Amino acid sequence: MAKVVRNRLARPRRDASQGTSVAAARGWLAIDPKHLVGERGFDYANIFTNPDLADPARPVATEPGRFARRLDIVVQAARLDRRRLLSWIVAWTGLSAALLLGDDDPLAEINLQIANLATAELDRMA
Numbered sequence: 001m002a003k004v005v006r007n008r009l010a011r012p013r014r015d016a017s018q019g020t021s022v023a024a025a026r027g028w029l030a031i032d033p034k035h036l037v038g039e040r041g042f043d044y045a046n047i048f049t050n051p052d053l054a055d056p057a058r059p060v061a062t063e064p065g066r067f068a069r070r071l072d073i074v075v076q077a078a079r080l081d082r083r084r085l086l087s088w089i090v091a092w093t094g095l096s097a098a099l100l101l102g103d104d105d106p107l108a109e110i111n112l113q114i115a116n117l118a119t120a121e122l123d124r125m126a
Helices: 002-008 042-049 066-078 082-102 108-125
Strands: 021-024 027-030
Touching: 042 066, 042 082, 042 108, 066 082, 066 108, 082 108
Parallel strands: none
Antiparallel strands: 021 027
């Protein structure tokens, strides 16, 4: 049980980006860590909306086929459970969309599109 817990828990970054990571001799290091503990798959969920939320005029995340390719890459590279990651993507994009909708922000549509892609993939796996 302890091994399972160790493999599933990590220090979530929530803001993992180029500005909060640096290359070092021993690999990539997180700078400005938040010292939180949670499921490590959570950190990957928000990258599925990037970079569209920053520049909606040039969609990337919502291009046909992009979501599936990203999902395959992240699942393999991070050794995450596909269904679990998809569930985190739905949760993250749902929360983000709710916050944006509360402000009448049209960027909520990007989150909803990604949530729909994740939900469709979960349905396909059922």
